[in-house]
Amino acid sequence: MPEFSDTQPTYDLEALKHGDPAAFEALVRAESPRLFRFLLRFLEDEEDARNVMQEAFLQAFQRIDTFQGDARLTTWLYGIALNQARVLWRKNRRYETMDEADLDRLQPSFSRGMYAQRHRPWPPDVLAEREDLRQLVREAIDRLPDNYREVILLRDIEEFSTEEVARLLGLSEGAVRVRLHRARQALRALLSPHIEKGDV
Amino acid sequence: MKQWLQKWLGRKRLTCEEVNRFLAAYLDGALDARTQTAFEAHLQACSDCQAYLDQYRKTVELARRAAKVPEPPPELIEHTLAFLRARLSQQK
Numbered sequence: 597m598p599e600f601s602d603t604q605p606t607y608d609l610e611a612l613k614h615g616d617p618a619a620f621e622a623l624v625r626a627e628s629p630r631l632f633r634f635l636l637r638f639l640e641d642e643e644d645a646r647n648v649m650q651e652a653f654l655q656a657f658q659r660i661d662t663f664q665g666d667a668r669l670t671t672w673l674y675g676i677a678l679n680q681a682r683v684l685w686r687k688n689r690r691y692e693t694m695d696e697a698d699l700d701r702l703q704p705s706f707s708r709g710m711y712a713q714r715h716r717p718w719p720p721d722v723l724a725e726r727e728d729l730r731q732l733v734r735e736a737i738d739r740l741p742d743n744y745r746e747v748i749l750l751r752d753i754e755e756f757s758t759e760e761v762a763r764l765l766g767l768s769e770g771a772v773r774v775r776l777h778r779a780r781q782a783l784r785a786l787l788s789p790h791i792e793k794g795d796v
Numbered sequence: 797m798k799q800w801l802q803k804w805l806g807r808k809r810l811t812c813e814e815v816n817r818f819l820a821a822y823l824d825g826a827l828d829a830r831t832q833t834a835f836e837a838h839l840q841a842c843s844d845c846q847a848y849l850d851q852y853r854k855t856v857e858l859a860r861r862a863a864k865v866p867e868p869p870p871e872l873i874e875h876t877l878a879f880l881r882a883r884l885s886q887q888k
């Protein structure tokens with residue numbers, strides 16, 4: 597379940613732009629828990645998540661006058677954090693990641709408009725809490741090329757809207773969906789043999 | 797059905813491949829009304845696409861569930877504020 601409320605907090609932008617400490621404090625208090633958890637999911641390390649979050653707030657405060665009112669302040673803040681997290685993730689990468697060609701191979705193939713392979717629904721208990729499957733899914737996500745992993749994290753896990761993800765990544769909504777679709781299909785293909793064999 | 801006749805009837809038929817291409821937009825509720833109708837009509841008649849959609853949805857759900865992280869430590873906010881105060885006061 598999303599841990600954050602659907603109602604977007606509104607911040608006193610004027611006060612923020614004037615460097616009002618109380619306004620900044622309110623922003624930190626409201627956004628830290630969710631931003632930290634996002635960064636923890638992204639970086640998979642508490643120390644890294646904390647450091648990136650602190651630096652992101654610092655940068656946000658220093659550059660608040662460059663914030664354009666047409667984006668949501670939280671989206672802007674996440675954009676700053678994401679840029680820093682990306683660099684760190686690349687440096688500390690634990691898995692060898694796939695490339696576009698690998699991803700191509702994981703897309704379903706069609707013959708004359710129909711699926712070349714038959715599919716059967718997955719058993720409902722695949723969603724039961726199982727640590728081995730969770731681990732498998734995590735690894736599969738981490739093996740995706742970075743830009744695909746990011747859309748999965750932002751859209752499916754963090755549950756930003758497609759519009760927000762588009763804004764964050766500087767893409768059109770259509771481009772976000774194309775990337776997301778490829779990433780989901782690759783994940784599905786990676787998980788499918790394990791699920792259908794029933795070994796998880 | 798002949799293409800012109802389909803057009804004339806204003807109906808749109810989709811192949812499995814097209815249905816597949818629309819999956820993300822469908823789950824976003826972003827298809828236009830005509831495409832949505834055609835999508836759902838195809839889905840209803842095609843067990844392959846139903847099965848694929850089932851796996852696709854479960855993949856999304858599995859990704860979401862795999863990414864559970866613990867609650868942030870209680871001192872997180874105070875530490876962050878302390879860090880920011882220290883750094884911002886250095887700059888003044």
Ligand SMILES: [Zn+2]
Nearest residue numbers: 812842844845
């Ligand atoms: Zn079909």
